[in-house]
Amino acid sequence: MEPQKNDPKNLWDWFNPKGRNVGGWAFILNRIAALGLVFYLYLHLFVLGKLAQGPQVFDQFIATAKSPLYILGELLVIAAALYHGLNGVRVLLTSFNIGVPQQKQMFYTALLLSVLGTLVFAVRMFTVH
Amino acid sequence: MWKITYRVHRQKGNEPPHYETFQVEVDPEEYVLDGVEKIWASEDRSLTFRHACHHSTCGACGMRVNGVEKLTCITKIKDVVQDGGTLTVEPLRNFPVVSDLVVDLGPLYRKMAAVQAPAVHALSMTPWEGQNIAPPADIPMRSADEEYIRLPDCIECGICISACPVAATDPEYFGPAPLAAIQIQGLDKPELLALADSQEGVWRCHSAFECSAVCPSNVDPGRRIMDLRRQVSAKRLKLA
Amino acid sequence: MSKPHVIVIGAGFTGTAIAHDLALRDFDVTVVERGPIASGTSGRTHGLLHSGGRYAVKDQESAIECIEENIILRKIVPEVIEPNGGLFVALTESDLAYKETFIQGCEACGIPVDEITPQEALRLEPNLNPKVLAALIVPDGTFDPLRLALSFAASAKKNGATYHLFTEVVDMLLDGQGNVTGVKVWDRANNTRYEIHSDMVVNATGAWVGQITQMAHAHVPITPTPGIMVAYDQRLVNRAINRLNRPSDGDIVLPQRRLAVVGTTSFSIEEVDYVPIDRSQVDLMLERGAELIPAIRQAKERGVYMAVRPLIGASGPGRSISRTFKAYDHKELDNVEGLVTITGGKATTCRAMAEKTVDIVCQKLGLNIPCTTAAAPLTSYREFYSR
Numbered sequence: 001m002e003p004q005k006n007d008p009k010n011l012w013d014w015f016n017p018k019g020r021n022v023g024g025w026a027f028i029l030n031r032i033a034a035l036g037l038v039f040y041l042y043l044h045l046f047v048l049g050k051l052a053q054g055p056q057v058f059d060q061f062i063a064t065a066k067s068p069l070y071i072l073g074e075l076l077v078i079a080a081a082l083y084h085g086l087n088g089v090r091v092l093l094t095s096f097n098i099g100v101p102q103q104k105q106m107f108y109t110a111l112l113l114s115v116l117g118t119l120v121f122a123v124r125m126f127t128v129h
Numbered sequence: 130m131w132k133i134t135y136r137v138h139r140q141k142g143n144e145p146p147h148y149e150t151f152q153v154e155v156d157p158e159e160y161v162l163d164g165v166e167k168i169w170a171s172e173d174r175s176l177t178f179r180h181a182c183h184h185s186t187c188g189a190c191g192m193r194v195n196g197v198e199k200l201t202c203i204t205k206i207k208d209v210v211q212d213g214g215t216l217t218v219e220p221l222r223n224f225p226v227v228s229d230l231v232v233d234l235g236p237l238y239r240k241m242a243a244v245q246a247p248a249v250h251a252l253s254m255t256p257w258e259g260q261n262i263a264p265p266a267d268i269p270m271r272s273a274d275e276e277y278i279r280l281p282d283c284i285e286c287g288i289c290i291s292a293c294p295v296a297a298t299d300p301e302y303f304g305p306a307p308l309a310a311i312q313i314q315g316l317d318k319p320e321l322l323a324l325a326d327s328q329e330g331v332w333r334c335h336s337a338f339e340c341s342a343v344c345p346s347n348v349d350p351g352r353r354i355m356d357l358r359r360q361v362s363a364k365r366l367k368l369a
Numbered sequence: 370m371s372k373p374h375v376i377v378i379g380a381g382f383t384g385t386a387i388a389h390d391l392a393l394r395d396f397d398v399t400v401v402e403r404g405p406i407a408s409g410t411s412g413r414t415h416g417l418l419h420s421g422g423r424y425a426v427k428d429q430e431s432a433i434e435c436i437e438e439n440i441i442l443r444k445i446v447p448e449v450i451e452p453n454g455g456l457f458v459a460l461t462e463s464d465l466a467y468k469e470t471f472i473q474g475c476e477a478c479g480i481p482v483d484e485i486t487p488q489e490a491l492r493l494e495p496n497l498n499p500k501v502l503a504a505l506i507v508p509d510g511t512f513d514p515l516r517l518a519l520s521f522a523a524s525a526k527k528n529g530a531t532y533h534l535f536t537e538v539v540d541m542l543l544d545g546q547g548n549v550t551g552v553k554v555w556d557r558a559n560n561t562r563y564e565i566h567s568d569m570v571v572n573a574t575g576a577w578v579g580q581i582t583q584m585a586h587a588h589v590p591i592t593p594t595p596g597i598m599v600a601y602d603q604r605l606v607n608r609a610i611n612r613l614n615r616p617s618d619g620d621i622v623l624p625q626r627r628l629a630v631v632g633t634t635s636f637s638i639e640e641v642d643y644v645p646i647d648r649s650q651v652d653l654m655l656e657r658g659a660e661l662i663p664a665i666r667q668a669k670e671r672g673v674y675m676a677v678r679p680l681i682g683a684s685g686p687g688r689s690i691s692r693t694f695k696a697y698d699h700k701e702l703d704n705v706e707g708l709v710t711i712t713g714g715k716a717t718t719c720r721a722m723a724e725k726t727v728d729i730v731c732q733k734l735g736l737n738i739p740c741t742t743a744a745a746p747l748t749s750y751r752e753f754y755s756r
Binding site for chain 1 (some may be wrong): 358
């Protein structure tokens with residue numbers, strides 16, 4: 001059927017990896033990163049809300065936040081933010097018809113820089129603390 | 130000759146869709162569409178599919194082959210399956226399915242008419258020619274005031290719309306082929322500028338470039354949409 | 370009195386042009402087609418809008434039809450035509466010897482022909498074989514096969530014709546005297562069967578006319594004669610390039626959008642629904658096409674296809690049968706009332722074929738309505754889907 005506007009059952013098509021090409025993967029990752037960041041935003045507000053519950057509650061939370069699992073979660077946030085931002089630059093450039101024939105290489109570069117950036121943060125977060 | 134299996138999307142009337150398999154003997158040099166036609170001719174006369182020119186100039190035979198949009202008349206069987214293997218053929222996405230492999234391209238044709246997509250145009254109006262093709266303006270007619278007329282590259286097959294992740298959730302989005310048709314004409318006509326610079330125009334595109342990856346006719350709609358964005362931005366800046 | 374109802378079987382060039390003509394003459398029109406529009410021979414033509422040059426020597430009846438219809442189609446359906454003309458080029462002494470015969474033939478048929486120097490020919494078509502000895506310009510053109518049929522179909526639809534696509538005629542409805550009163554059809558898209566009644570049935574099924582006439586216990590002599598065409602992935606020419614000689618295999622190269630198409634061959638078959646590709650003919654097209662346009666050897670094969678011409682007459686070598694068309698009133702032929710068959714002809718002459726057929730329909734129904742299709746511009750092909 002022709003899709004109905006904003007029909008939620010077609011939302012899956014945003015993430016359907018079947019038959020996708022490089023640009024399609026860039027789009028899928030961009031959407032996943034964006035959803036992750038939105039989720040993180042609410043999580044962040046929830047955590048900030050703990051400040052209102054007094055210093056003990058917050059300190060207790062900070063203690064759990066130092067667990068490796070939590071750091072892994074933070075790394076995901078960093079990876080998502082890096083990729084979403086760098087891919088944003090790619091989308092911005094191509095939107096002025098700059099480098100459209102090189103959009104695949106630009107995607108690979110954005111991906112590589114995101115991975116490298118995340119690794120730098122990973123090393124720092126796991127060693128400094 | 131190869132023995133391969135066609136796994137074909139079937140749907141009649143309001144019945145729910147299902148898949149049916151056919152064992153076919155084919156020449157691997159033949160095209161996917163030839164195999165579909167062979168199934169119709171010798172196995173199942175109820176199979177419906179769209180086709181006309183069989184050489185990529187009409188745009189009727191767009192389908193999904195193993196999940197990817199292809200113009201089946203120029204997709205060689207040996208390029209999508211191996212001897213003894215299975216090949217899945219499905220109708221295009223993002224269009225109403227009429228029956229089996231047939232979709233209704235009406236929504237695309239209405240949009241192409243809305244953007245006044247030229248049915249024929251001057252040869253010199255084809256920028257970004259492919260490799261090994263002489264720049265069209267260099268080829269003279271017999272006298273200086275004559276101009277070659279040619280049919281455009283876009284064959285209105287709907288493959289770009291089928292591959293577009295935005296078209297999947299927004300049927301009102303003009304989509305790659307119609308926006309590319311605006312880009313070819315330029316933005317001198319105010320009505321075309323208004324269509325391009327609208328919510329369902331160039332700004333709806335999310336730069337997945339799937340259209341350009343699947344376009345069988347070298348239109349490169351993704352790049353044209355991006356160029357249209359640049360043109361629209363330039364117009365807006367000048368107006369400001 | 371209500372409008373007479375005519376069923377047209379087949380939505381190729383002929384069927385859609387007949388539907389358009391009937392609708393303009395105010396008939397109630399129903400088109401029944403077993404596939405989509407132009408899915409048989411029509412879609413698979415090479416797309417040459419004939420000037421008539423190819424038939425000017427051996428088949429002048431066809432040549433005259435071609436040049437007349439060429440001029441009309443350019444006027445009524447410009448949006449599907451590349452009107453860039455055509456070249457007939459001589460590459461050998463034998464070609465050269467044919468030149469005067471060719472020019473005389475063209476002049477006899479009213480086909481404008483103009484000789485240009487080999488240098489000029491190479492300037493106009495840089496990919497032409499540099500060994501060209503002589504070149505003649507004629508008003509050939511090329512057209513998009515599907516969109517030509519769609520333009521006629523859309524115009525008919527605009528004037529009230531209804532279409533039953535993917536709907537196959539499975540039998541004829543006959544009255545007690547064996548006269549045709551309608552058709553029994555199978556809607557393949559919805560898997561339903563029903564009957565359609567009419568005042569007249571027109572059989573415009575091209576190479577398949579025999580299957581329909583058989584259902585009415587009538588017959589038509591035709592010879593299905595397929596030919597191969599090979600498309601290459603570069604637009605190496607901007608106009609039709611013909612070999613200046615008697616029509617033979619692989620003697621024409623045509624532009625289609627960004628492609629070059631080489632055609633064709635001519636042979637006989639029995640089974641017309643699926644004609645397998647003979648790779649030796651593909652090689653022959655490359656070889657013969659490269660004689661005209663050597664750069665074809667550097668291009669890539671993009672598509673190979675077979676089209677089955679419905680030539681009129683009993684079996685014989687395909688090239689010797691006339692390319693003209695013929696309409697048959699089965700009352701005269703087989704004493705079956707209510708059925709008219711049209712076949713033969715070429716895409717270029719489809720409008721004239723429709724005119725002749727509808728004239729017969731009018732005559733049979735005792736009506737005197739003149740044909741107006743020659744001066745009626747067609748509506749956009751897009752309206753077939755969008756309306």
